[in-house]
Amino acid sequence: MSNGPATSLARRRPSIDIVDAKVAVDLATAQTYSENVFLFVPNLIGYSRIILAALSLHYMSYHPKYCTVLYCISCLLDAFDGHAARALGQASKFGAVLDMVTDRCTTTSLLCYLTSAYPDHALFFQFLIALDFSSHYMHMNSSLVTGSKSHKQVDSDVSRLLRAYYNPTTLFIVCAGNELFYISLYLMKWVHTPLSESFGITGYFGTWTWPELMAAVSAPICLYKNIVNLVQLWKASKILVGVDLAERAKAREEEFMRGKKD
Structure with a gap:
C-alpha cells in the first residue's frame, strides 16, 4: 500500500527534521x-x-x-x-x-x-493588522513544515502570484509603496498646505496636499500588497491542511503495515 502525498511530503523534508530545543540552546550559548x-x-x-x-x-x-x-x-x-x-x-x-x-x-x-x-476607519486598520500578522504567521509555518529554506522561496506550481511577489525587486517596490501609503496617511494629519501654495501647482491637483497626492499614487500598491496577503493566507492554509492529510495518510499506512506483520 503506497501513498503519493505522504511520499512527496517526505521527499520535501530536510535531512535534519528536528533539533532538540535543549541542544539548540546549548549550541547558541557556546x-x-x-x-x-x-x-x-x-x-x-x-x-x-x-x-x-x-x-x-x-x-x-x-x-x-x-x-x-x-x-x-x-x-x-x-x-x-x-x-x-x-x-x-x-x-x-x-x-x-x-x-x-x-x-x-x-x-x-x-x-x-x-x-x-482616523477613528472612523479604526476597524479597517485593525483588519489590515490582523491580515498582515495572520498571513505571514501562516506562511512562515507552512514554509517550515514543508522544509523550505526560506519563506521567500515559493514554487510557481504553488502560486505564481507569490513567486512573482517574492522576487527581490518586486518585493522591495511593493513593500516600499505599501509603507509609503501608510506614511502618507500619517502625514495628512500634519500637512494642510495645498500644492498651489507650496509648489505653485494649479488646476485640480492644486487643492491637494503633497501627502494626499503621495497617498493617491501609493494606494494601488497597498491594495496589491493586501491582495497578496490574502492569497498568501489562503495558500498557506491549504499547505498546512495538505500536510495534515499527508501525515494522517502516512499514519494509516504505518498502522496497516503493522497489522500485516501481526
Missing part, C-alpha cells in the same frame, strides 16, 4: 565570536532597524519630521540586510525571523497610530 549568529552583519542591521523604529514611535505623536525620517530609514535598511546576508554568507533562520518580526511590528505600530488618528 557559540564562538567568529561564528556568533547574533553578531552577523545582517542581524546587526536588523537591531539598528529596531532602534530606529522605536525612536520613530517616540516622535510619532508630536514631531512628524523626525518620525518620518527615522521610520523611512528603518524601512530602507530592510533592503540591505538580505544583500549583506548573501554577500557575506551569513544567511540565518534567526535573521529571517528577526526581519519578518521587525517588519510586522513596525508597520503594526504605525497602523495602531492611524486607528487613533
Whole structure:
C-alpha cells in the first residue's frame, strides 16, 4: 500500500527534521565570536532597524519630521540586510525571523497610530493588522513544515502570484509603496498646505496636499500588497491542511503495515 502525498511530503523534508530545543540552546550559548549568529552583519542591521523604529514611535505623536525620517530609514535598511546576508554568507533562520518580526511590528505600530488618528476607519486598520500578522504567521509555518529554506522561496506550481511577489525587486517596490501609503496617511494629519501654495501647482491637483497626492499614487500598491496577503493566507492554509492529510495518510499506512506483520 503506497501513498503519493505522504511520499512527496517526505521527499520535501530536510535531512535534519528536528533539533532538540535543549541542544539548540546549548549550541547558541557556546557559540564562538567568529561564528556568533547574533553578531552577523545582517542581524546587526536588523537591531539598528529596531532602534530606529522605536525612536520613530517616540516622535510619532508630536514631531512628524523626525518620525518620518527615522521610520523611512528603518524601512530602507530592510533592503540591505538580505544583500549583506548573501554577500557575506551569513544567511540565518534567526535573521529571517528577526526581519519578518521587525517588519510586522513596525508597520503594526504605525497602523495602531492611524486607528487613533482616523477613528472612523479604526476597524479597517485593525483588519489590515490582523491580515498582515495572520498571513505571514501562516506562511512562515507552512514554509517550515514543508522544509523550505526560506519563506521567500515559493514554487510557481504553488502560486505564481507569490513567486512573482517574492522576487527581490518586486518585493522591495511593493513593500516600499505599501509603507509609503501608510506614511502618507500619517502625514495628512500634519500637512494642510495645498500644492498651489507650496509648489505653485494649479488646476485640480492644486487643492491637494503633497501627502494626499503621495497617498493617491501609493494606494494601488497597498491594495496589491493586501491582495497578496490574502492569497498568501489562503495558500498557506491549504499547505498546512495538505500536510495534515499527508501525515494522517502516512499514519494509516504505518498502522496497516503493522497489522500485516501481526
